[in-house]
Structure formats: structure tokens, C-alpha cells
Amino acid sequence: MKLNEIRTFIAVADAQSVQEAGNRLGLTQSAVSRLIQRLEAELGVVLFDRQTKPLALTRDGELALAHARRILAATSDFADAFAGSAEPRGLLRLGTAHVLTALAAGRPLDELRAGFPGLTLRLHADWSNPLIEQVRAGSLDGALILMCDDQAPPDDLPVRRIGTEPVSIIASPGDGSADLAAMNRRGWVLQPNGCRYREALHQALAPLGLQPNVTVEAYDQSLLVSLVARGVGFGLAPMGLIAPIPGAVAVRPLELPDFRMAVTIWLIQARTTGRIAPVFDRLEQSLRHELSASHRPDRRTAQPPVLHSAAE
Numbered sequence: 001m002k003l004n005e006i007r008t009f010i011a012v013a014d015a016q017s018v019q020e021a022g023n024r025l026g027l028t029q030s031a032v033s034r035l036i037q038r039l040e041a042e043l044g045v046v047l048f049d050r051q052t053k054p055l056a057l058t059r060d061g062e063l064a065l066a067h068a069r070r071i072l073a074a075t076s077d078f079a080d081a082f083a084g085s086a087e088p089r090g091l092l093r094l095g096t097a098h099v100l101t102a103l104a105a106g107r108p109l110d111e112l113r114a115g116f117p118g119l120t121l122r123l124h125a126d127w128s129n130p131l132i133e134q135v136r137a138g139s140l141d142g143a144l145i146l147m148c149d150d151q152a153p154p155d156d157l158p159v160r161r162i163g164t165e166p167v168s169i170i171a172s173p174g175d176g177s178a179d180l181a182a183m184n185r186r187g188w189v190l191q192p193n194g195c196r197y198r199e200a201l202h203q204a205l206a207p208l209g210l211q212p213n214v215t216v217e218a219y220d221q222s223l224l225v226s227l228v229a230r231g232v233g234f235g236l237a238p239m240g241l242i243a244p245i246p247g248a249v250a251v252r253p254l255e256l257p258d259f260r261m262a263v264t265i266w267l268i269q270a271r272t273t274g275r276i277a278p279v280f281d282r283l284e285q286s287l288r289h290e291l292s293a294s295h296r297p298d299r300r301t302a303q304p305p306v307l308h309s310a311a312e
Contacts, residue, residue, distance in 0.1 A: 005039040006068045008032055013065050016054035069138030088276045089118035095131040095143030096123060098191060098219055102244045104144050108286035115282055127194040135270050142269040142280060148196055153266045160284045162265040163291045165238035167197055168253035172231040180258050181208055187215035187233040189224050197236035200261045225251060
């Protein structure tokens with residue numbers, strides 16, 4: 001099999017269309033079809049279900065795609081090994097956990113763009129577990145993820161620890177301190193299922209025989225913070241990570257003895273990163289600096305004081 005067959009296969013899988021893949025590769029539709037058919041003949045499997053629209057991968061196709069991405073990445077690394085100190089170029093596909101988007105898309109993103117002008121950055125937000133799988137499969141070059149205290153980062157990928165942040169229950173300035181059961185009666189403003197904070201809240205409420213009373217679900221962290229600030233319900237967030245959000249100055253953290261949680265931020269990489277390895281060095285440095293800066297008083301102007309539960 002040839003690299004152009006593998007490259008064409010990946011293009012068709014990404015575009016879900018033979019015609020669109022041809023447009024991206026500068027090939028005719030018939031040329032793309034011939035390359036795919038040749039690869040299928042060499043592998044002895046059918047890669048696409050041609051009865052569906054858009055074009056969908058078969059089970060064999062999904063397995064082949066993961067291998068194809070790794071082969072293409074390894075080929076790129078092989079060429080990069082002899083490229084000397086050439087500047088990183090091309091597309092960097094970076095994933096980020098939803099709550100880390102504001103952290104990653106701020107100053108760290110600007111510094112990468114300034115430091116590596118030949119690099120095109122593409123950010124993709126998702127939950128941490130899917131991001132890990134996407135890095136493993138080669139559809140992402142790296143990702144910024146969250147892991148709870150009792151969770152370890154993936155041991156089959158290069159990882160860099162960025163920092164650990166306590167997670168607080170957050171409330172509007174007008175909401176007094178209360179116990180967890182009383183807060184649950186009032187309601188929670190949270191991200192949908194899959195959020196690690198929500199899982200921790202579920203575990204904290206279970207001994208009380210309660211399920212989280214979620215009044216609003218949303219992915220947008222800025223929206224969640226603004227709803228908490230307006231008194232719609234209580235929320236969960238690391239104060240350091242929401243500091244870049246303008247509305248964060250309008251919420252206050254509450255400390256309860258029956259809710260303790262911390263999360264660790266990890267930067268994970270694909271096993272083969274080639275010439276873009278220095279990009280991750282710069283990104284790690286920028287993220288550490290930004291996380292540290294988020295705790296400075298001037299970055300959290302007029303932050304309300306921490307309130308402690310009367311139960312403490």
C-alpha cells in the first residue's frame with residue numbers, strides 16, 4: 001500500500017464525501033474512488049458503507065482509520081527528524097476540556113500564534129475522556145484535560161502536569177451560606193452529564209439520599225457563571241479557572257465540610273508529535289504562567305470573600 005492511498009482514505013473519512021475529499025486533495029472524484037478501492041483490495045476489507053449519506057465508515061474502516069492516522073503521523077515524524085531546526089508548521093489540533101477553554105484560548109493561544117506564525121491552531125472542546133481517546137486515535141495532536149484526585153492520567157501517552165485547583169461551590173453575593181441539602185432544594189446550575197464536578201456532587205449527595213436538583217444545564221461556562229451571579233442556583237467551579245470570565249467577580253465561593261474536591265490539569269500529547277514538540281513546551285510554560293496569574297488579586301478585582309457553612 002502507498003502513502004497516497006492512506007492519505008486519501010483519511011481525507012474521505014474526514015470529509016465523509018468522495019467529492020469533497022477530491023476537492024481538498026486536488027484530485028478528481030474517480031481518482032479518489034480508485035485509490036480507496038485499491039486500498040480496500042490490499043487490506044481485504046470494505047472501509048466505507050456506500051449506502052449511507054454522508055459516507056460512513058464500516059467497523060473495519062474505523063479500525064483502519066486509527067492506524068492510518070498513526071502511520072501518517074509517524075511518516076511526518078520520520079521526515080521531521082531530518083529537518084534540522086525548521087520552524088513548526090501546519091495544523092495543530094488541540095483539544096480542551098470545556099471548563100479549560102477560557103484558560104487555553106486566552107494568553108496561551110495568543111503566545112503560540114505569536115511564537116509560531118507558521119502554525120495553524122484548531123481548538124476542539126469536549127469532555128476529558130473523549131479527548132483522551134481522540135489523542136490516542138490520532139485525531140488530536142494533544143489536549144488539555146481535567147482529572148479528579150482519585151484519577152491518574154493516561155499512562156500510554158506523554159503527559160505534563162500543569163497544576164491542581166480546588167473546586168468550590170459558587171453562589172451569588174446575595175445567597176447566604178447553607179448546608180448541601182438546602183442548596184440542593186434551591187437547585188444547581190451545571191454542565192450536562194459527563195462533567196466531573198457534577199459526578200462529584202452526585203457522590204456527595206448520595207449519603208443524604210439525594211440526587212442533584214439541576215435547574216439549568218449548559219456547556220458555556222460564562223453563561224453558567226452569569227446565572228449563578230443572578231441567583232438562579234448554585235454552581236461548581238475552580239475559582240482560578242473561571243477568573244478570566246468577566247462575570248466571575250460577581251460570584252463567591254462557599255466552603256462546606258461535606259463537599260471537598262480538587263482537579264488536576266494535564267496537558268497530554270499524541271505519541272508522535274515530531275517537529276511540533278517545541279510547541280508543547282511553550283504551551284506548557286504559558287499555561288502554568290496563566291494559571292498562576294489567575295490567582296493574583298489584580299486578576300480577580302473585587303472578589304467577594306469566601307463564606308463558610310455554619311455547620312463547620
